[in-house]
Amino acid sequence: MKSHKAESSASWFYWTARFVCMVLFKVGWRLSVQGAENVPLSGSVIFSSNHRSYADPPLVSVSCPRPIHFLAKKELFRFRPFGWLITNLNSHPLNRKSGSGGVKEMQRLLAQRCGVLVFPEGKRHKSPGLGSAKPGVGLLAIKTKTPVVPIYIHNSDLMGYFKKLTVVYGSPISPEGFSSYQDFADRVLSEIQDLRKRFLKQ
Template sequence: MSGLYLGSRLTVAPLLRAIWRPHVEGARNVPRRGGVLIASNHLSFVDSVVIPLCSPRKVFFLAKAEYFTGTGPKGFASRVWFNAMGMLPVERDDPKAAAHSLEQALEVLEAGEAFGIYPEGTRSRDGRLYRGHVGAAHLAMQAGVPVVPVGLSGTPDVQPIGSNLPRLAKVSVKFGEPLTFGSSYKAMPAGKARRQATDEIMDAIAALSGQERAPGYNERPPAT
């Protein structure tokens, strides 16, 4: 465990929990050791901060590479913060970014760590839960690790879309029981197994978050 991360757990994490006072359920469902995939709904930029703060163990997430490359005092502070929170840089505009992200995730899982992922791909702007992409199931099956579904609520109120500063709001984090995809899935064609496992993950997330389901995938808004 890095010194930066340990320092954040001992200082920053208690402070933020005292301010937000998140309601946490099911933390015991997160295995304390071994690789595990933390699969959550995605409502706000702060989701990747709230989950590690409420998890009983370190959770790695991917973050845009520009958060690690800034200059001056602001750039330095950004690097320290994102490194302390266990974020890993990824070049999202790189055509090979998706493949590289999967490689990074597998390395984390195979090292016996926890990796956080949003099966929807991007955050929901209307509050509904969208169909999951199969990357999460692929990672779980490839690494042979359980998936802990997570249902978040309230995080859009902490940092609404378009806002640069966080606000006080009630946040709920629910960790569900681990899902495993064993022999019955291995007997299926790979594509069918990943799709069925992904749908099972999304059903578990929906049960935890209470969100309305959307019929299709959530598309990333066009760049401006």
């Protein structure tokens, strides 16, 4: 696995892949971004979004004003063009049979003051709306004392129909005062749900 430098540094491969994806999303799907001013530009931070499509990590990567690291199941790296793309967008292969390996990798990245992407639902949720929260994002935030930026991604599951894509960033949520991983994960998902409701009312 390749190593990554701390905080906001990223290779020219990252910025090249990010630029290519941004052009693709802007031209093909009229990507728009709301609330980017809510993103802390330095220090460790957890980004947490709804998850409807394999395109969600690249969407967050290109819409965020700072580099983001994320985990992806190792099977996605088998298709070399896609594997090259997500690797150069700071993706790390995850063996889902390895137990706590993913959490340890995220903790390592946060200790280096990086931004990481975690899906509170734990996996893709194909039904309309949001699924239920898993405790993983709560565990990571509370153990590392790291704020979470909630994100709502609109229409990533309908990219085949060339629907307009939107990524909405909310205000950071502090894990301070929470002891239950599940309670904090529920809070994060509730904030994403609120972002979704406000967006759909626009």
